[in-house]
């Protein structure tokens with residue numbers, strides 16, 4: 001049925017006032033351009049909530065506000081657009097969207113300035129997990145053919161069909177070679193027999209409903225949650241000795257990592273040694289607590305609660321994911337904990353990324369490859385020399401092993417104050433060129449699924465890399481990635497999360513082996529695998 005006007009528009013935001021205020025201008029610009037496009041197709045748009053003069057922004061900034069906005073719609077079957085130019089908390093609007101009966105379209109502007117694409121992808125993943133029907137679109141300026149044609153399609157049919165021809169179920173692909181299937185199955189059997197513990201320091205980060213794996217689904221993988229508290233982490237940080245923190249800091253400096261310290265720093269905007277030392281304490285505390293509870297992987301939420309107490313968790317998170325990291329001894333100073341091993345960590349307690357990191361670690365070790373993996377935000381991208389090149393950019397840190405020149409290529413910069421008012425340093429650098437396996441676990445139809453594919457990480461000229469940093473968030477680590485056989489629009493249409501997991505392999509052939517073994521492991525654990533793109537070795 002054709003869509004009838006007016007179309008209602010809602011905008012979910014952050015819950016941090018500073019972020020909502022800073023990013024409002026970009027949102028306003030998006031809404032005006034989108035409004036014009038709809039007008040040109042004979043439609044009118046009506047905001048379902050007003051700009052708030054006292055708050056100085058027009059975002060839905062809490063779950064309660066979102067519920068009220070939906071309750072005040074003229075009816076629950078009006079056409080609705082969720083428009084996003086910023087990082088947003090999906091739970092602000094999820095409740096209303098789960099009971100909304102009218103057609104839903106999520107839209108983001110193709111812009112790197114703020115993580116609007118990231119916000120929309122999180123909402124898409126959350127709606128997918130919740131079983132809510134929606135369509136989705138993106139555009140640089142809302143005048144391009146792709147956007148206008150697809151928008152027309154939505155206006156005429158209430159739905160949009162995207163090209164998903166790059167994605168095939170593993171079952172329909174070439175058979176996985178026996179030796180690699182054996183490795184995948186062996187890792188799966190080992191996990192199912194011995195079980196694994198996922199330590200979660202406060203579940204659910206920034207409304208990321210998609211990132212929470214229901215226990216019943218997780219248990220089928222042999223993985224069980226240990227629900228830990230960030231209060232316990234804070235307490236442990238306070239028990240950690242100053243000289244232990246100092247030793248971690250010195251270790252990093254000896255490795256060649258740089259810290260962007262000003263001569264007379266302002267704690268509100270600059271990085272300070274005190275912030276870094278608290279971050280080192282968090283790193284030690286996290287390792288000790290992971291050891292106390294026998295955890296195989298851990299995740300720290302940080303962005304609610306802990307963000308008001310201590311500097312950012314990112315420095316600790318990037319280090320935990322690295323095999324070569326500062327040694328941490330038990331409290332009596334006798335044994336090194338998790339010696340010569342990474343402690344797989346999942347940022348923003350994204351449990352889907354956590355399971356992926358844990359399995360990657362096991363598979364890569366079996367194959368003899370460096371097992372470091374990380375999630376990134378699917379942040380932005382542009383063509384470079386005619387090839388679409390993504391900016392993958394997580395909000396703080398990656399394992400230094402992923403960076404060009406490792407620790408020597410890592411600089412710690414102060415986290416942006418609008419998100420991180422207590423500061424803290426990042427692990428920022430450029431991801432080294434090489435061969436990568438990318439993947440994403442997600443929940444759909446009440447089942448766990450995984451998309452998996454291949455990418456080249458490319459080295460761009462310095463000025464181009466700097467431009468990409470300037471156009472996004474220069475404090476965060478960047479990966480310039482070319483997905484193989486998956487176009488920009490195919491990834492956007494198919495991807496069910498704000499995050500993407502990446503791990504390097506020594507060569508393209510090794511990456512295909514790793515992909516195959518990982519897919520076999522996922523399958524043996526009951527995760528439905530979808531192979532995406534080309535050069536996977538399985539097409």
Ligand SMILES: C[C@H](O)[C@@H](O)[C@@H](O)C(=O)CO
Nearest residue numbers: 087115118377395419498
């Ligand atoms: C600091 C921001 O809130 C980020 O955490 C956000 O952009 C994300 O990384 C979302 O994945």
